[in-house]
């Protein structure tokens with residue numbers, strides 16, 4: 008039997024954690040606060056059905072949607088990124104700098120292909136998005152955690168770590184961070200772009216949640232403050248349209264995007280043209296603005312229900328974030344081992360959550376994050392959130408008694 012390549016070993020632990028998270032998406036009797044998917048009610052089924060009819064009718068019978076596409080993606084979808092996702096948030100871009108990718112995760116792979124040699128240091132928020140850290144480890148990067156507070160990545164700690172470790176890249180989810188829900192402040196966004204330039208480090212600004220805001224003002228992209236080309240922005244259609252369409256994008260400089268185009272060609276030729284054609288039409292027909300408003304309304308009341316239930320039913324010592332958008336609240340119950348108790352809670356209460364410690368990377372103090380949880384509210388109704396957080400809170404209070 009041929010031996011597997013070494014990189015699979017680096018992935019095994021993270022893949023196990025990811026399987027655990029994704030199996031919590033699969034349903035069954037468990038009530039899952041561990042998921043990270045849109046609500047079933049959030050998919051624009053009727054509109055997609057109409058659009059499909061349009062895409063495959065007319066003289067060309069949807070030729071663009073079924074043949075191989077260019078490596079950069081359909082112009083119509085790149086224009087939608089420029090006009091509907093970037094310009095309204097204050098970022099002017101040319102479509103020659105926008106590439107459509109297979110979801111918002113593919114950009115992480117592509118940045119590693121372009122920049123990362125084995126042993127290179129990548130600075131990541133602590134805690135950080137598991138998919139990202141899994142990919143970085145697969146490329147044999149060395150991950151160094153940077154402190155995070157309620158304003159996002161701590162810029163003093165970041166600069167200290169840049170000086171100490173000479174990283175190749177900084178990975179950040181600046182808006183409604185996965186897993187904590189916190190958002191990088193305006194001042195820190197500016198500072199991050201400055202530091203990237205000053206120390207010549209690449210920043211991957213991974214921003215798939217930014218559109219889904221329930222309170223507060225939209226903040227500029229870190230990329231808006233980038234003068235050196237060191238900041239590369241990636242986004243995704245998964246949370247605002249459909250994750251099954253596997254669509255995302257990268258915005259980068261001329262030189263970088265040319266390299267990404269080569270990488271795309273050598274990796275998977277082009278992104279799914281059928282999904283691109285349908286998504287492009289969704290934006291062209293002007294459906295997006297209303298859909299986004301609907302999504303924000305749907306999730307806002309779920310977020311509010313979660314925050315209210317945490318305050319009402321969890322032990323008084325519980326600390327939690329108050330996200331202005333996105334999908335997640337991060338909660339910590341000091342004195343309890345939420346990692347160790349996850350199985351007992353699933354067996355006894357039929358409830359699961361994102362196990363906080365799995366979002367931490369090496370280099371953290373022993374036991375880091377064991378009293379934390381990532382709680383997803385997007386996929387559960389207000390009633391289910393209230394009822395199950397009440398049960399969980401009661402259980403935790405007994406444990407502390």
Ligand SMILES: Cc1ncc(COP(=O)(O)O)c(C=O)c1O
Pocket residue numbers: 043109110111112113136180185213214215243244245250254255
């Ligand atoms: C931090 C982060 N980045 C990127 C993505 C993009 O995922 P996808 O490849 O499904 O578009 C997600 C989705 O969960 C995410 O949470």
